[in-house]
Amino acid sequence: MADILKIEDLRKSYAGGFEALKGVSLRIREGEILALLGPNGAGKTTLISTICGITTPTGGHVEVGGHDILKDYRAARSMIGLVPQEINLEPFEKVINTVRFSRGLFGKPADDAALERILRQLSLWDKKDSQIRALSGGMKRRVLIAKALSHEPRVLFLDEPTAGVDVELRKDMWQIVAGLKADGVTIILTTHYIEEAEAIADRIGVIAKGELLLVEEKDKLMARMGKKELEVQLSEPISSVPASLQSQALRLSADGSALIYTYDTNAERTGITKLLSEVAAAGLVLRDVVTRQSSLEDIFVDLVQEGAA
Ligand SMILES: Nc1ncnc2c1ncn2[C@@H]1O[C@H](COP(=O)(O)OP(=O)(O)O)[C@@H](O)[C@H]1O
Ligand SMILES: [Mg+2]
Incomplete structure (x- = not known):
C-alpha cells in the first residue's frame, strides 16, 4: 500500500526551548493501524497536534496524501480526523447537530446520509436527538469519533482513546477501531497501554522523550525481540x-x-x-x-x- 502520511525529521520546541520532538521520521501506509506507544510526556500529543496543524512545527516536513501540512494546509487537514485526548463537547447540543456542525467546519456540503452512516456505525443513531449531557462517558467518546469522522477523512488520529476508561469500554473502542479499518480508514492511535497496542495495531511505534525509538510490524517486533x-x-x-x-x-x-x-x-x-x-x-x-x-x-x-x- 502507498504511504498516506510522510513525516520527515519533525521537530518541535515549545516556547522556553523545551524540545518535545527531536526529529521524528515516520511513514504510514494507507489502511493500517499504527499504535504510538509511549509513557506520559513522551511527545505523543505534540506529534499528533503538529500533524493536524494545531501546533506549529519548528522543523521538518509532513505530507498527508501528498499535501504539505503547512503549504497546503486545508487540503491536508481535510484528509484528517482528530479525536482529542480531552472530551470537549457542548453539553446542551444534540448529538446530530454536534456532528453536522463539525462537518460544516470543513466546508463540506450537508449530507445527512453520510452522517447517518457514521452515527449508525458508532451505535449512536438512536441517540441522535439526545443532548450530549444525557450520554454516558462511553457514548461521549463515540460522539468525539463521530465528529472526527464527520467530514469523511481518510486518516483518523485517536489520542489516548481509552485513557481512564474501564475494560469493557476499552474493548468496545477496539471494536470500533477494527470496524473503521475495515472501511479503509488509516488509523494512528496513541496509548500508554501496552496491551492496547498489542491488541489492535498492525505496527507499533515506540516514542520516548521526543524520539521515535522504533517502528515495527507488531508480529515481527514480538518475534525479533521476543x-x-x-x-x-x-x-x-x-x-x-x-x-x-x-x-x-x-x-x-x-x-x-x-x-x-x-x-x-x-x-x-x-x-x-x-x-x-x-x-x-x-x-x-x-x-x-x-x-x-x-x-x-x-x-x-x-x-x-x-x-x-
Ligand atoms: N504547550 C506546551 N508548552 C510547553 N511544553 C509543553 C507544551 N505541551 C506539552 N509540553 C511538554 O512536551 C512534552 C510532551 O508532551 P505531550 O506531547 O503532551 O506528551 P504525551 O502526549 O506523550 O504525554 C512534555 O514534557 C510536556 O510537558
Ligand atoms: Mg498526550
Missing part, C-alpha cells in the same frame, strides 16, 4: 540458587519451587541443554518444564529504559 522464559519446576523447593548454577542467568521464583531461565529465541544456542544437565548435576529433581513467550510489555520496558540511559 525472549522466552523457561521455568524449571522443582520437585522440592529450594532456598537459593545452588552455587554450581550461579554462572547461569537464573533466578529463583518467590516460593523457591522453580528456577527461571531467560533466553533469546533467535540465539544460535539457547543454552537449555546445558542448563538442564547442570540442574541435574546439582542434584535437583525436575517436576516439570514450562516455556513462556515474553510480552510486548517486557520489550517496551527494555526499550524505554535503553532510550533513557
